[in-house]
Amino acid sequence: MTFRTRLQYLLVKKLQVSNRRALEIILSGEVYVNNEPVLTNVELGQTDEVRYHNQVLKEAKKLIYVAFYKPRGIETTLNTAIADNLKDILPFEDELFPVGRLDKASEGLLFLTNDGTLYDKMLRNENKTEKEYIVTVDKAIDDDFLTAMANGITIMGKTTLPCQLEKIDDYTFRIILIQGLNRQIRRMCYKLHYEVERLIRVRMGSIELEDLVAGEYRILQTPTK
Template identity: 45%
Template sequence: MEQKRLNKAISDTGFCSRREADSLIDAGRVKVNGSPALMGMKVTPEDEITVDGKTVSKKPPMVYIALNKPRGIECTTDRRTRDNIVDFVKHKERIFPVGRLDKDSEGLILMTNDGDIVNKILRARNNHEKEYIVKVDRPYDDAFLRKMSKGVPILDTVTRECHVERIYKDTFRIILTQGLNRQIRRMTEYLGYRVVSLKRIRIMNITLGSLETGKWRNLSPLELNGLESLLKDSEKTYTP
């Protein structure tokens, strides 16, 4: 029978993160089959896990949603942060965002309680595409598009080559396969422009479509199947 570390077993139920589970175990608040839990111990699906006497071993249903995030919402699970994304969505399950969109940006962000799929999407070496529509503060020339697509030196590195195409004289489409902090804003600033608006419209096979700003929807079975297919050979990484 499959065994897993206790902190992961608790995290997989959606009750809390692995780090938080370690704190609960260390504080003596966790029991396995009625006995005090030990840090690092392994459990099976047959074991009963309780926290403060409450059973948490039943795994909640998996949730996968697409949100059209408006400006002003922070992509954090810290409920102490004003306008955090968790309170904005108000989902009945404990879900968290896949990656980030900065507070001043809008558009597509995925939210889930499936930690494995989060890690696969976020691991940079997996080269998963994310598509954005960006408007800058003044008209740009062809040299700007070439420089953006070939790579820009930011954050002590040079961005990967990417696809950039003109939409209007001050608006362009960009497809990235990495997610450096405020990457597009930093790239345009390096070239002497300022982002006026930034909207993500696609993550891999999931598109924003006609979803209204501030609304969310469940991913369809077709979208989930496509996502699982694209992630099939992706590596995972542990994210506390």
């Protein structure tokens, strides 16, 4: 999906004119982008407003970036046909899309945005972005567990990449991944005969959960990725 377009294409679509006529309109100086007249077939972004004879052909889009604490028991989906979906609990009028997923039994940080360009970029770079979790398991953690988790475990026919681990207490550890395999941490623990009792994502790249609690959110500036 593309999130940028040329002014000429917009005029053809909105005014129902030919490509030639659209170019003539641009050269006439009667088209304004962000209240400034333009004389070239400029590329438009999401936040650009376009007017022609005081008719708004494209509204400026207000971009929103949100750190949201997804509660446990909520599916990371905007499909309202699915029970316990994310959209039903989000307190926003704008349609925001989650970058990445957290399974229903997990909780913590979701990054939400209506910025299609950034959304697309972050999805493309998903396996280059650090994701940090705090995990509690059902029995005491030993050195063999920590070593195996850090070095990589074969799940779903793939060996997970080496990752960073830190023991917090006998039952809790911190893990930092750059992968995003389906239910990766749970599957890794299960292969070592551990069950995950609680899994909280606390960071995605430079975005941190901080002091949010389940269901709360924080408005962000454009995150640095």
